[in-house]
Amino acid sequence: MGALRLTADAVRGVFAIMPTPALDGADDPAMADTLDRAETERAVNALIADGVHAIMSTGTFGECATLTWAELRDFAEILVSTAAGRVPVLVGATTLNTRDTIARARALRDLGVDGLLLGRPMWAQCDEENLVAYYRAVAEAVPELGIMVYDNPEAFKGKISTEAYAALAGIPQVVAAKYPVFxxxxxxxxxxxxxxxxxxxxxxxxxxxxxxxxTDVVACWSGSASCGPLPHVELSRRLLGGDVAGARAIAGELGAASAGFFPEGSFALFSRYNIQLEKIRINAAGYIKAGPCRPPYVHCPEEYAAGARASARRFAELDAAYRARVPAAARGQR
Structure with missing residues (x-):
C-alpha cells in the first residue's frame, strides 16, 4: 500500500464543486461525446487562480449519473492534468454496485486523482452493515486514495447514521464527508x-x-463557488484566521445569495431538479459555462428555474464586490 494521496489533515479550506461542462446539444441523447474540454481546462485554472483549496466534481450536478464512462474518464484526466498538483482533485466514481465502482476508482487512481467523492449504491437502500462494507471494499481496492463520503439523504435514500460514521472512521482511507444537510x-x-x-x-x-x-471543522464544500469563488475564499481566510465575526458576516451574505434557490424552501423538492437548478444557476452567473444538462435530467419548471437565476445574479454581484476588494495578485494565496 502506498501513502494516502489525501489525508484528513490536508482537508482544509474551500472544496469547490464544479460542473462537468457540456457542449451545446448535450441535452440530445443522440450526442455521443458531450464534454467541453476547453471550458473544463479554463474553469479549473480560474478556480485555482482565485484561491480555492481543492476541486471536486462528478457528484450530483457534476452529472456522474449521466456521463458515459469515456466522458467521465476524459474529464477526470483534464482535471488532473490542469490542476497539476496545485490543489487536490477529487472525482466521483459512484455506480449502482461495488464492482463497477471499484473498476472506476482504479482507473481514476491511475489517472492521478487524489481522492474520490463517493456516494453509495441507491437502487435499494443500503443498511448500515452493507454501507460500511461497501466503503471498506472500495478503500481496500484503492488504498492510495482518500475517500470523501457523500452523505446526501435524498440521492442515497437516507442519512448516514451516527453509528455508521463511527464505523467509517475506522477505515483509514475515509478522510472526509460531504455533509449537505446541516x-x-x-x-x-x-x-x-x-x-x-x-x-x-x-x-x-x-x-x-x-x-x-x-479544531475539526476546518473545511467546507461549495457548489456556489462555481458562480464565482472569491467570497467563499475570503470566508475561509477569515474563519481559519480566527476572525469568526467577519466570517459569519460573509456566511450571511452567502445565505442571502442562496435565498430562493431551493424551490418552496424544500431540499427534497430541490433534489428532484438538483442537476438542472445548479447548472441553470452556474450558467446564469457566468463564471463557468456549464452548458446544457445531459438527459434524462433536462426539464425544470420555469418557476424553479427563475429562483436559480435570481440566486445567480446575487452570487455574481457578490463575487464582483469581493473581486474589486481583493487584488489579483493576492487571490491565489492559500
Missing part, C-alpha cells in the same frame, strides 16, 4: 468520528458548524 445530528456525527474524518458543511453553514468543533 442539522441536529451533526454534533453527534462529529463526536463519533473523533477527528479522524473531516465533516464538511456547505459554505453558508460553516461558521455554525465550526463553533461545534473549531
Amino acid at each position: 442539522g441536529p445530528q451533526f454534533e453527534a456525527d462529529l463526536n463519533a468520528v473523533a477527528g479522524r474524518v473531516r465533516l464538511l458543511p456547505v459554505d453558508r453553514d460553516w461558521c455554525t458548524a465550526y463553533e461545534l468543533g473549531p
Whole structure:
C-alpha cells in the first residue's frame, strides 16, 4: 500500500464543486461525446487562480449519473492534468454496485486523482452493515486514495447514521464527508468520528458548524463557488484566521445569495431538479459555462428555474464586490 494521496489533515479550506461542462446539444441523447474540454481546462485554472483549496466534481450536478464512462474518464484526466498538483482533485466514481465502482476508482487512481467523492449504491437502500462494507471494499481496492463520503439523504435514500460514521472512521482511507444537510445530528456525527474524518458543511453553514468543533471543522464544500469563488475564499481566510465575526458576516451574505434557490424552501423538492437548478444557476452567473444538462435530467419548471437565476445574479454581484476588494495578485494565496 502506498501513502494516502489525501489525508484528513490536508482537508482544509474551500472544496469547490464544479460542473462537468457540456457542449451545446448535450441535452440530445443522440450526442455521443458531450464534454467541453476547453471550458473544463479554463474553469479549473480560474478556480485555482482565485484561491480555492481543492476541486471536486462528478457528484450530483457534476452529472456522474449521466456521463458515459469515456466522458467521465476524459474529464477526470483534464482535471488532473490542469490542476497539476496545485490543489487536490477529487472525482466521483459512484455506480449502482461495488464492482463497477471499484473498476472506476482504479482507473481514476491511475489517472492521478487524489481522492474520490463517493456516494453509495441507491437502487435499494443500503443498511448500515452493507454501507460500511461497501466503503471498506472500495478503500481496500484503492488504498492510495482518500475517500470523501457523500452523505446526501435524498440521492442515497437516507442519512448516514451516527453509528455508521463511527464505523467509517475506522477505515483509514475515509478522510472526509460531504455533509449537505446541516442539522441536529451533526454534533453527534462529529463526536463519533473523533477527528479522524473531516465533516464538511456547505459554505453558508460553516461558521455554525465550526463553533461545534473549531479544531475539526476546518473545511467546507461549495457548489456556489462555481458562480464565482472569491467570497467563499475570503470566508475561509477569515474563519481559519480566527476572525469568526467577519466570517459569519460573509456566511450571511452567502445565505442571502442562496435565498430562493431551493424551490418552496424544500431540499427534497430541490433534489428532484438538483442537476438542472445548479447548472441553470452556474450558467446564469457566468463564471463557468456549464452548458446544457445531459438527459434524462433536462426539464425544470420555469418557476424553479427563475429562483436559480435570481440566486445567480446575487452570487455574481457578490463575487464582483469581493473581486474589486481583493487584488489579483493576492487571490491565489492559500
